[in-house]
Amino acid sequence: MVPRSTRTTGFRLAAACAAPLAALALTGCSVDAKSAAPAVKTFPFAGRTLNVKTHEIPADLVATDRKDIKVTRWFDAKSGSKRLRWELTGETLDLEAGCTGLAICDARFKVEVPRGVTVLREGAKTDLRGDTKAEPHGGAQHGKDHTPA
Numbered sequence: 001m002v003p004r005s006t007r008t009t010g011f012r013l014a015a016a017c018a019a020p021l022a023a024l025a026l027t028g029c030s031v032d033a034k035s036a037a038p039a040v041k042t043f044p045f046a047g048r049t050l051n052v053k054t055h056e057i058p059a060d061l062v063a064t065d066r067k068d069i070k071v072t073r074w075f076d077a078k079s080g081s082k083r084l085r086w087e088l089t090g091e092t093l094d095l096e097a098g099c100t101g102l103a104i105c106d107a108r109f110k111v112e113v114p115r116g117v118t119v120l121r122e123g124a125k126t127d128l129r130g131d132t133k134a135e136p137h138g139g140a141q142h143g144k145d146h147t148p149a
Contacts, residue, residue: 033074033106043069043088050113051092051120059095059109061119063128070112073097077105 045068052061064070071086071093080103085096097107113119119126 031076031078031104031106033076033108036074036076036106039073039075041071041073041086043071043093045069045088045114045117047091047117049091049118049120051123052111053092053094053122054109055096055098057095057097057107057109059111059121061121061126061128062110062112063115063117063119064112066112066114068114069093071095072110072112073107074109075105075107077103079104 050069052059069088073084073086073095075082075084075097077099080099080101082105083096083098083100085094087094093111095109095111097105097109099105113128119128
């Protein structure tokens with residue numbers, strides 16, 4: 001049999017851990033990238049193929065009449081440590097937006113590329129369709145990756 005003082009200490013520890021989690025859940029800490037202010041970055045690009053790594057974050061890929069690559073990021077976080085990165089190395093555009101720890105966050109990207117550039121998503125060829133509206137979702141079917149699964 002476990003001594004009463006050990007059971008009481010364990011119960012108090014569990015209660016102390018559960019209380020902040022319950023409070024966090026009850027505060028309505030929902031996030032939505034659609035409501036976040038957009039951040040924009042452009043990258044000079046003269047290549048013929050671009051590989052976009054999104055790390056499973058939704059990203060609209062759109063062909064435009066630009067000479068450079070324009071990336072728009074919508075990011076919203078209520079808790080956790082932010083992990084934000086967007087960089088172009090050679091022909092690879094690496095996009096990351098997330099949180100670590102006890103985290104609540106949401107992110108989306110829109111990548112506008114010059115017409116005629118072959119675009120890969122995580123190394124697989126993808127089609128570019130849609131318009132250039134500056135929205136996190138690009139509309140119902142605009143600017144999405146329409147590559148068959």
